[in-house]
Amino acid sequence: MSDGFEIKNKVADSGLVNFDLEKLLPKGKRIGIDLKDFLWEGIILKEKDFREKVAAISAEEFSNSYVYIFNSAEAIVPLWAYFLLTAKITESARKIVYGSREDLEMVLMHDAIQQYDFSEMSGKRILVKGCSDENIPENAYIELVERLKPIAKSLMFGEACSNVPIFKN
Incomplete structure (x- = not known):
């Protein structure tokens, strides 16, 4: 800007890692x-x-x-x-399960979370996105906390402007 003011994105500068479980949901019929x-x-x-x-x-x-x-x-x-x-x-x-559509989604998310490499999040502050366009099984959030608790500096749930602290290491 010409008047000397700079607009800063405080969220981007905070070192906060935004994580959306929806990106792990396998695409397909x-x-x-x-x-x-x-x-x-x-x-x-x-x-x-x-x-x-x-x-x-x-x-x-x-x-x-x-x-x-x-x-x-x-x-x-x-x-x-x-x-x-x-x-x-x-x-x-690609995958066959016994149960309902919800059971299938839970298994797919379980597999995706277990296979995902979370090492880049080690020691970081992580914000898990609260809203999603897809229906994410509740169990996926539980499994995510299990995976992140040992490695994350802190974990929050929600949006950057309004989040719920879950834990701090």
Whole structure:
């Protein structure tokens, strides 16, 4: 500026590391498979029919997708059925879990947090972003604190202008 005043970004100058869990969320298609659709009349597993329906699946439908297998019927399904279905799509899908869409998201975030290299945050003041466009599982925040507590100088949650201190080492 010509009048000698300089606008400073105090947040940038503070050495605060902003971390957004959303950036760890794997991108890609999510597909649910309901075992009810493989059961006779939606309630009974007949091995021959089940095997035929699994064989008819095009594994390419699940290419590079994240898959969750669930059972909305109140039918008892033997464990080998999950094995058979998983074996059919495992080479195409990126990840397969048993459970709901929420369970899938929790597993994906767990894997991402465990694989992320947090070493650059060692000894730093870290602010975990509070708002996200994506639905981040609550468990991801718990796991993040577990990973950061031993290495961070301090941890805060929220936004730079309004945050909640979590801990200081």
